[in-house]
Amino acid sequence: MTSSSDLETTFRSHTPGYWPDSVMEKWDDHKWQLRNRIDSLADLEAHINLSDEERAGVLLAGTKLAMAITPHFFNLIDKDDPNCPIRRQVIPRIEEGWTAPEELSDPCGEDTHMPVPGLVHRYPDRVLFLVTDRCASYCRYCTRSRVVSGVGEQQLETQWEMAFKYLEEHTEVRDVLLSGGDPLLFSDAKLDKILTRLRTIPHIQFIRIGSRIPIFLPQRITPELCTMLKKHHPLFISIHTNHPKELTTEVRDGLVRLAEAGIPLGNQSVLLRGVNDTPEIQKALVHKLLMCRVRPYYLYQCDLITGSSHLRTSVSEGVNIIENLRGHTTGYAIPQYVIDGPGGGGKIPVNPNYVVDSDQSKVTLRNYEGEIFDYPNPSPISEKDLQALQEKAMCGQ
Ligand SMILES: *Cc1c(COP(=O)(O)O)cnc(C)c1O
Ligand code: SF4
Numbered sequence: 231m232t233s234s235s236d237l238e239t240t241f242r243s244h245t246p247g248y249w250p251d252s253v254m255e256k257w258d259d260h261k262w263q264l265r266n267r268i269d270s271l272a273d274l275e276a277h278i279n280l281s282d283e284e285r286a287g288v289l290l291a292g293t294k295l296a297m298a299i300t301p302h303f304f305n306l307i308d309k310d311d312p313n314c315p316i317r318r319q320v321i322p323r324i325e326e327g328w329t330a331p332e333e334l335s336d337p338c339g340e341d342t343h344m345p346v347p348g349l350v351h352r353y354p355d356r357v358l359f360l361v362t363d364r365c366a367s368y369c370r371y372c373t374r375s376r377v378v379s380g381v382g383e384q385q386l387e388t389q390w391e392m393a394f395k396y397l398e399e400h401t402e403v404r405d406v407l408l409s410g411g412d413p414l415l416f417s418d419a420k421l422d423k424i425l426t427r428l429r430t431i432p433h434i435q436f437i438r439i440g441s442r443i444p445i446f447l448p449q450r451i452t453p454e455l456c457t458m459l460k461k462h463h464p465l466f467i468s469i470h471t472n473h474p475k476e477l478t479t480e481v482r483d484g485l486v487r488l489a490e491a492g493i494p495l496g497n498q499s500v501l502l503r504g505v506n507d508t509p510e511i512q513k514a515l516v517h518k519l520l521m522c523r524v525r526p527y528y529l530y531q532c533d534l535i536t537g538s539s540h541l542r543t544s545v546s547e548g549v550n551i552i553e554n555l556r557g558h559t560t561g562y563a564i565p566q567y568v569i570d571g572p573g574g575g576g577k578i579p580v581n582p583n584y585v586v587d588s589d590q591s592k593v594t595l596r597n598y599e600g601e602i603f604d605y606p607n608p609s610p611i612s613e614k615d616l617q618a619l620q621e622k623a624m625c626g627q
Contacts, residue, residue: 237511241521246305260450268298268304278309281312284322284323290324293381293382298367300367303316303447318541326540334536334572340374342574346393348388348390349393365411370541371535373535378410404434407438408438408440418455421458449480450484459491460491463492466493468496468497468527469498469524472506495522495524496524497525498529501551502542504540513558526565529567584597
């Protein structure tokens with residue numbers, strides 16, 4: 231059940247929350263936010279009451295995917311609600327230690343599509359460039375938890391020069407997606423250098439950055455960052471947010487700064503059990519995103535990452551969410567629901583089925599209200615009708 235407090239539909243600030251008023255002058259400094267992340271059991275227990283499942287989860291996390299939560303994001307946690315949708319995303323639980331039989335450490339088969347360490351070339355004309363393994367906070371369901379945070383089973387060793395050389399040689403690559411980890415953790419100067427280098431490659435038309443920093447660390451979206459990013463257009467940013475509560479006034483202001491720098495914004499959400507697995511929450515989320523000038527882009531079925539069974543839903547729940555959006559709200563608000571084919575199949579769109587039947591002469595469709603409509607295929611014009619038209623045209627001369 232979703233209580234009304236779970237479904238936060240208005241924008242508000244949560245500062246200073248669990249912190250004393252005296253930190254307010256440092257609050258907007260992203261470096262202060264990073265230095266003061268919650269990253270130990272003691273930090274957590276100083277502020278909120280943990281369940282036994284969470285305490286065990288935190289103790290296990292050190293060898294899998296580190297825990298870190300920015301003060302900004304931590305303030306969204308409801309300290310009295312063990313089912314708070316924010317805490318489920320960032321506080322480890324004991325279930326993470328269990329690997330379900332269907333789970334994989336590299337669920338999207340990225341490692342087998344890496345021609346150069348850090349560069350994933352899965353689709354014909356675009357690449358995923360993993361530029362860092364660090365994030366402002368860590369999501370417990372991260373699809374790259376095998377490398378992200380630096381404590382897991384693998385290390386990410388991005389080969390910068392080899393990657394640029396590959397991109398220079400592969401003239402079919404017209405789209406580069408910078409991701410990780412979170413590229414916006416880099417300094418403005420470092421990011422500028424990477425983007426400038428990519429812009430020297432003439433066949434790279436389009437650059438995107440995938441980042442959760444606008445949500446975890448909105449203080450990082452400074453006017454200086456926006457001014458630098460603007461030099462590298464056409465540049466898009468895909469943010470990652472899952473629950474309407476994440477969209478605070480600070481987040482909205484940061485997103486608007488990016489939009490005003492001419493950067494089109496899309497959102498990628500992951501469908502998560504106990505976080506955003508109802509049509510009501512998804513609808514509130516997409517409406518708030520439009521108000522922040524962000525177009526919902528993808529809704530991902532949660533990948534089969536190890537230790538994620540407590541966060542995954544069935545596919546029919548995802549289809550039901552889309553069914554409850556399409557027709558019922560603004561088309562711009564509706565993300566494409568996708569499943570990354572386990573083992574490296576790439577993104578596969580999954581939609582409610584609106585085609586009820588089809589034969590040679592017509593398709594039978596249902597609309598969002600369940601009404602049935604036939605759409606006939608084009609009828610061929612007969613020789614006789616053609617001839618009659620010819621004759622009519624001649625008479626008119
Ligand atoms: C998601 C993804 C992309 C980008 O896909 P789009 O559908 O263009 O957003 C590119 N490469 C890899 C490996 C990806 O997983
Ligand atoms: S921000 Fe992205 S890369 Fe970082 S932990 Fe979350 S899902 Fe993984």
